[in-house]
Amino acid sequence: MEQVECIVVGGGLAGLSAAYGLASAGAEVMVLERGDYSGAKNVTGGRLYVKPIRRFYPELWDEAPYERPVARELVTMMAGGAHTTVEIASDRFTAGQPQSYTVLRARLDQWLAEKVGEKGAMVVPNMKVDELLRKDGKVTGIRAGEDEIGAQVVIVAEGVLRLLSSKAGLTSEPQARHHAIGYKEVIELPAGVIEDRWRLNPGEGAAHLFMGDCTKGMMGGAFLYTNKESISLGMVVGMDDMRRRRDGSESWQLLDEFKELPQIKPLVAGGTVAEYSAHSIPEGGISQVPKLAGDGYVVAGDTAGLSLNALVTVRGMDFAIASGYFAAQAVLKAKEAGDFSAAGLASYEASLRDSFVLRDLETARSIPNVMENPRLFTHYPQAIGRLLESVYTIDDQPQAGIVKKAWRGVRRDFMSVATVKDAWSMRKI
Amino acid sequence: MAAVLVYSEKVETARELVAGGKELGAALGLGVSAVALGPGAGAAASELAAAGADTVYVSEDAAFEGWPADAVAAGLAQIAELAGASVVLVGSTRRGKETAPRLAQKLGAGCVSDVNSLVAEGGDLVAGRYAFGGATVAREKLGTAVKVFAVMPKTFSAEGASAGAGAVETPTLDVSSSVKVVDRRAKEGEHVNLDAAPRIVGIGRGFNAREDLALGDQLAAALEAVVGCTKSLADFEWLGEDRIIGLSGAKTAPDLYLSVGVSGQIQHTVGVAGAKLIAAVNKDKEAPIFAMADYGIVGDLYEVVPALVERLKSV
Amino acid sequence: MDIVVCVKTNPDLQMVRVKDRVAVTEAVPYKIGDLEKNALQAAVDLRAAAGGKVTALCLAVGNRKAAEDVKVALAMGADEAVVIDDPALAAPDQAAVATALAAAVKKIGACDLLLFGEGSTDNYSGQVGARVAEILGLPQIGYARKVEAVGGAVRCERSMDDMLETLEAPLPAVVTVVSEINEPTIPGLMQIMKAKSKPLQVWSLADLGLDAAQLAPTREIVSNLAEEQDRKHILFDGSAAEQADAFVNALIKEGVLGR
Ligand SMILES: Cc1cc2nc3c(=O)[nH]c(=O)nc-3n(C[C@H](O)[C@H](O)[C@H](O)COP(=O)(O)OP(=O)(O)OC[C@H]3O[C@@H](n4cnc5c(N)ncnc54)[C@H](O)[C@@H]3O)c2cc1C
Numbered sequence A: 001m002e003q004v005e006c007i008v009v010g011g012g013l014a015g016l017s018a019a020y021g022l023a024s025a026g027a028e029v030m031v032l033e034r035g036d037y038s039g040a041k042n043v044t045g046g047r048l049y050v051k052p053i054r055r056f057y058p059e060l061w062d063e064a065p066y067e068r069p070v071a072r073e074l075v076t077m078m079a080g081g082a083h084t085t086v087e088i089a090s091d092r093f094t095a096g097q098p099q100s101y102t103v104l105r106a107r108l109d110q111w112l113a114e115k116v117g118e119k120g121a122m123v124v125p126n127m128k129v130d131e132l133l134r135k136d137g138k139v140t141g142i143r144a145g146e147d148e149i150g151a152q153v154v155i156v157a158e159g160v161l162r163l164l165s166s167k168a169g170l171t172s173e174p175q176a177r178h179h180a181i182g183y184k185e186v187i188e189l190p191a192g193v194i195e196d197r198w199r200l201n202p203g204e205g206a207a208h209l210f211m212g213d214c215t216k217g218m219m220g221g222a223f224l225y226t227n228k229e230s231i232s233l234g235m236v237v238g239m240d241d242m243r244r245r246r247d248g249s250e251s252w253q254l255l256d257e258f259k260e261l262p263q264i265k266p267l268v269a270g271g272t273v274a275e276y277s278a279h280s281i282p283e284g285g286i287s288q289v290p291k292l293a294g295d296g297y298v299v300a301g302d303t304a305g306l307s308l309n310a311l312v313t314v315r316g317m318d319f320a321i322a323s324g325y326f327a328a329q330a331v332l333k334a335k336e337a338g339d340f341s342a343a344g345l346a347s348y349e350a351s352l353r354d355s356f357v358l359r360d361l362e363t364a365r366s367i368p369n370v371m372e373n374p375r376l377f378t379h380y381p382q383a384i385g386r387l388l389e390s391v392y393t394i395d396d397q398p399q400a401g402i403v404k405k406a407w408r409g410v411r412r413d414f415m416s417v418a419t420v421k422d423a424w425s426m427r428k429i
Numbered sequence B: 001m002a003a004v005l006v007y008s009e010k011v012e013t014a015r016e017l018v019a020g021g022k023e024l025g026a027a028l029g030l031g032v033s034a035v036a037l038g039p040g041a042g043a044a045a046s047e048l049a050a051a052g053a054d055t056v057y058v059s060e061d062a063a064f065e066g067w068p069a070d071a072v073a074a075g076l077a078q079i080a081e082l083a084g085a086s087v088v089l090v091g092s093t094r095r096g097k098e099t100a101p102r103l104a105q106k107l108g109a110g111c112v113s114d115v116n117s118l119v120a121e122g123g124d125l126v127a128g129r130y131a132f133g134g135a136t137v138a139r140e141k142l143g144t145a146v147k148v149f150a151v152m153p154k155t156f157s158a159e160g161a162s163a164g165a166g167a168v169e170t171p172t173l174d175v176s177s178s179v180k181v182v183d184r185r186a187k188e189g190e191h192v193n194l195d196a197a198p199r200i201v202g203i204g205r206g207f208n209a210r211e212d213l214a215l216g217d218q219l220a221a222a223l224e225a226v227v228g229c230t231k232s233l234a235d236f237e238w239l240g241e242d243r244i245i246g247l248s249g250a251k252t253a254p255d256l257y258l259s260v261g262v263s264g265q266i267q268h269t270v271g272v273a274g275a276k277l278i279a280a281v282n283k284d285k286e287a288p289i290f291a292m293a294d295y296g297i298v299g300d301l302y303e304v305v306p307a308l309v310e311r312l313k314s315v
Numbered sequence C: 001m002d003i004v005v006c007v008k009t010n011p012d013l014q015m016v017r018v019k020d021r022v023a024v025t026e027a028v029p030y031k032i033g034d035l036e037k038n039a040l041q042a043a044v045d046l047r048a049a050a051g052g053k054v055t056a057l058c059l060a061v062g063n064r065k066a067a068e069d070v071k072v073a074l075a076m077g078a079d080e081a082v083v084i085d086d087p088a089l090a091a092p093d094q095a096a097v098a099t100a101l102a103a104a105v106k107k108i109g110a111c112d113l114l115l116f117g118e119g120s121t122d123n124y125s126g127q128v129g130a131r132v133a134e135i136l137g138l139p140q141i142g143y144a145r146k147v148e149a150v151g152g153a154v155r156c157e158r159s160m161d162d163m164l165e166t167l168e169a170p171l172p173a174v175v176t177v178v179s180e181i182n183e184p185t186i187p188g189l190m191q192i193m194k195a196k197s198k199p200l201q202v203w204s205l206a207d208l209g210l211d212a213a214q215l216a217p218t219r220e221i222v223s224n225l226a227e228e229q230d231r232k233h234i235l236f237d238g239s240a241a242e243q244a245d246a247f248v249n250a251l252i253k254e255g256v257l258g259r
């Protein structure tokens, strides 16, 4: 059997980040990517938090092909036709090195794949790995079609579906309850129109999240990110909720309906849909993170369940890149020691534990449970909407005092046993 | 006098080129000469002379039998010299298309092939042709002293050709071909003409098996349409080449083009860009065909086509 | 039989998008054209029958990574690859491409058969093969849908405008192929790995004894724009029968059906 030092399964951000680290240190690396090219089918809402990963591969992040630094954050609660939007703008979002950028994966991943190639790794697109080879519990290589290739270590970064890793017993099979499904369209609009519509300085971007009615009470929300000359518009819905829906409507119809809302329509008007995609997202939190390394392998990125959905911040790309980095470091250490066993690769998990990756996931331990609370996506958006709507409404009746109006709403909607329980469960997030 | 020289082994196309050449020649101050080659070319020559060519050069040299590219290019180069041609128009049939660049290379000329529009602008010729598989139309000018254009059939109309009585000359040419004909036969089967069809049902790889094409036929019958197809189905030899629509097939302009199981790659859709209405049946909502359709049905053709046939019964 | 296959790498047309009527090729990956893959496959099949060596020859046009992208040809079975890459050839016309390719063929030396695609993916001009044949003084057969070696000759079947032909050309010869000729095999991982160690040379114009002035373009592109299309983009909803009904009603309303 042909042998190489390291095989990376999956040329997404996690796999490429690992390959970059390995190839930079002179290791022999082969990245196998199923798609036509890296980034071809990878789906992301659109925002990369760069701050957490700047210290890994610092030479990369100043020249990465970003779309726009995010300067405006908007959140809209939608309920019963009432929309309440909160805007957070801060100079600190963009001052110096901006904290986050909108990105398009087709560009970002392709660029990173090129960098990986320049470092001497072999990046093979159009190559689907069919099986992880195991012998006596140790991962020994891969099979792609007819061909089997051996490796001292296999870095499994196959994304969220875990088809290979669960079949090989390295991870559990993904469960609907621990996943959300995302739909996304890239809609082209001229840069000037984007800057006018979102009131942006030239080159700057906005991130806009929506909660409530847009998902029809299901767990999730909608997002809108502005790119250079397009917007990424999408929706994330809990997979279990989606499945439980029995009205026969196709999931992508949600997004179509969302686009037709009177509040959203003017935002997308005149745009042409350039791309449509759907993808699932791990939302199980830290309790669903599998064993991170074993004999002859490590798992990284979405495969390792390293993704965090904290309502208004969705993070996965930064975790993928960080885990790839730490995977590479651990493999290099193992290589030096000539020990690719679970023990030899143990520094991987240790460094993830020391870093923001597992720490942030730990902090957010209870988010998945909170997110399963349907009131979050029905009751609260409605309550907030009703409250503000009542304060802003002047009809032909004598008006109650503004405080009275508000108090009535608060008493009705926020002071019940259920809401107190909810508040208790949210105290940690 | 410098001339526009026109040639096609297809007499109909050559007549069109004579008509077009006269128009361009008038704008550029050039006369028009035509060429007819091959055994039996004499008849074609008189036709071209009658169609308005000032001079027709004819050679029935046996080397031109079957119009091999090397011999025809050599013959045309010699005639171009005789005629003082500064512009050569060759019909962009397959034979013409493989000959024109060889001729251009001999003459040190620039060449544009698959030309679908050729106009005189400011004393120069501007040729239009598809680029990027048909996604765009490139308009190109040549900077060489002699210019060769391989012009698609029907780019010009032969109808307006003025009657004429041009001279016929029979130059002696030094030509030969090293390509030997082992076998040559006419294509069998009926010939379909998609160019003139008012309605076309275009079928593609969405059909799983050759037998299933009967569904396409039923739909076409119900719509009184002609069946066309993508290149893929012709490559499988499920349908004849003359049914291909697109860059390497027919460019059509029907009132209705209904595609079924066609993805809508640009090389195909360029052949229906002129349709008044484009409709598509495809099970993939993201298929590119929908981006250029007026009406779209997202669904499995094996369900949709029978439903359409059924519904059409009551029209 | 030693075969040189001329392969062009083009922007992946499925990813080229038209924006404001202009084709956007920025950030679009390049790949070897489909018809050139057919030509390569034909060469590999001929080698299996007649022995010899297959060389893939590519002139890089607007592709920074041509040497990388051409490795696919090696994985598909070519024995070696040559890439002509010279900044002076940023936007060559077909005469320039042919001149450079012909010079490279001479430098490669042994060559009994030169294979081309019927047309390149983005240009589809079908000029380069015929021009190379003329420069090298070789016989040419275009549009081959079957190629075989018989004695010192190549025998091809082709379908012309209204004739089916079987032709034979003495070697060395130029043949251009159509897509019906074969179904190119997709290389497996081992083939891709083996390709890594196959010889790949990169030549400049100077290596070919050519200078840029000889290859100056004779063609000026006045414009290159998409034609405007104004379509309705109406998608129907519902069951097959409901969609069929809505569609037929629309056709009637448009005046295409009924009256
Ligand atoms: C709708 C949506 C919105 C999101 N929004 C954000 C956001 O705004 N910010 C953020 O940081 N994160 C976001 N995420 C999460 C983020 O996209 C993921 O966490 C991230 O892509 C994970 O990277 P990865 O490399 O682990 O996996 P992937 O990017 O999925 O890469 C896995 C790769 O492996 C390849 N592969 C799979 N199987 C095989 C095989 N058998 N053989 C060969 N190759 C294989 C795939 O083709 C793919 O390229 C979002 C996700 C979704 C779906």
Ligand SMILES: Cc1cc2nc3c(=O)[nH]c(=O)nc-3n(C[C@H](O)[C@H](O)[C@H](O)COP(=O)(O)OP(=O)(O)OC[C@H]3O[C@@H](n4cnc5c(N)ncnc54)[C@H](O)[C@@H]3O)c2cc1C
Binding pocket: B203, B204, B205, B206, B207, B229, B230, B231, B232, B233, B244, B245, B246, B247, B248, B249, B260, B261, B262, B263, B264, B265, B266, B267, B268, B281, B282, B283, B284, B287, B299, B300, B301, B302, C034, C035, C119, C120, C121, C124
């Ligand atoms: C130089 C060059 C010239 C070319 N010239 C031409 C040309 O002139 N004409 C031409 O047609 N092509 C041409 N091509 C080929 C072209 O690029 C495409 O490969 C071809 O048009 C695709 O054919 P298709 O749509 O039948 O197949 P595919 O692209 O495979 O599409 C099949 C479609 O059927 C759909 N489908 C599958 N099953 C079903 C079902 N049960 N119900 C409904 N839908 C279903 C699929 O979703 C898919 O969209 C050329 C290519 C090149 C490189």
Ligand SMILES: Nc1ncnc2c1ncn2[C@@H]1O[C@H](COP(=O)(O)O)[C@@H](O)[C@H]1O
Binding pocket: C005, C006, C007, C008, C009, C033, C035, C036, C039, C057, C058, C059, C060, C061, C094, C097, C101, C115, C116, C117, C118, C119, C120, C121, C123, C124, C125, C126, C127, C128, C129
């Ligand atoms: N830049 C190039 N490098 C190598 N081969 C080429 C190049 N351009 C064209 N060819 C070959 O010539 C054929 C016809 O190309 P074209 O004349 O551009 O349609 C292609 O199918 C290739 O085989």
